[in-house]
Amino acid sequence: MEWRDKGIVLAVRPHGETSAIVEILTESQGRHAGLVKGARSKSMRPILQPGNQVTVGWRARLAEHLGMFQIEADHLGAGGVMEDRAALAGLNAACALAVMALPEREAHPAVHAGFELLLSAFEDEDVWPALYVRWEAGLLSDLGYGLDLRKCAVTGETEDLSHVSPRTGRAVCREEAAPYAAKLLELPGFMRGSGEIVKGDIAKGLDLTGYFLERRVLWPVDRQLPEARTRLIAELERIGRL
Template sequence: MALLTADAIVCAVRAHGEHGAILRALTREAGLVAGYVRGGRSRRLRPILMPGNRIALELRARTEEQLASATVELLESRAPLLAEPLAAAAIDWATSLTAATLPENQPYPALSGALSAVLDAIGVASSARQWAAALARYELLLLAELGFGLNLDECVVTGSTEDLVFVSPRSGGAVSMAAASGYEERLFRLPPFLCGRDGDPAMADILDAMAMIGHFLDRDVLDGRNRDLLTSRERLTDRLGRAVA
């Protein structure tokens, strides 16, 4: 029986058997889903099953416990972006993070829309700065959706909503300039664009945001595991830093 028919974003593909592949894809309706694609390693299907691609996905299974059989049709290819190392690194990180952290079969419509927007931005932006801020916001949203949201609206010490310029690495709460006095070096800088200010941030602000968000991703979501995934993010931030240098 058909379990799901939906547009989806390819997030991860793993070889299975001699010719097949296990696909993990993000849908708006059902969240992250998995399915076995017969012939998924074939010359015809490999270009379709590339992370970042938008596909029409159908999952079928005889029972809910069985790994579904998946059929796919390409709706939008992002393969041309993979020729650009920085764009390729961003797509690899965003899709890998999604596949590694979201529980399966739980809808996250906000994340589905945000990931689609990030991938669209990578495709049309004239510079990395124009999509890197969207990527940082996606990471922040993912933390919130998984129950680890940061409180950037008020000072964790005083409750003030004014002059919020730092973030505590322990609580994930914003800290005002006055409350941070004497402790600045122990805190993360809070880039204004994460609070809805400064709509066109500089790359330095974006890198500060990614450094701060990376701390909480590692601690709260990845829990120090999946070193390869963290290395992928480090390569991306390193390339972003070199792009602005």
């Protein structure tokens, strides 16, 4: 059994003295793990960093085996965020959430494409926090728990949508939401593709996606949001981007 694909390094776990088990998000094979021999060598260490884009070949005798990876560097973008604490926190949060939420060996090409877009934006702190929130929303959607932000669940109106029902994940317009605002989740305009991003919007977006990721994706399998995501929120607050 073997295949070859493009991918993004998500996690690296030491295995033995010189090897590592590496998890990679690929376009056609999804989140996939494999053993890399010589992973701690000087030539491989810079390649096996979370966020790096690689070409990977996998081979195993049987499909259910862990198998071996042969990995070649495509774009070593991880080095570009190492000195930016907030961007590094964003990268680590996305990698940790992908490992935790995505089923192994199940293709999610839209999540992979969104991750590539996020990686390309980390150099611009005016852009990437909103892209990160959108990536989490896309992850929810691709896992079958997408938010319905097209129209008000009560009136069918498409304007002035301000909140989301925590029960249904559907949007609610401001007038209908007003009596129940304390029980609803706020919807920032940028998540519907309208309006400028103002102070507080990223926090609202993270609260919204985090709520549904916890309750729809993670809690049913006895998991919680990764600590890396908590550190991301702290870093965004530090730089004034929440």
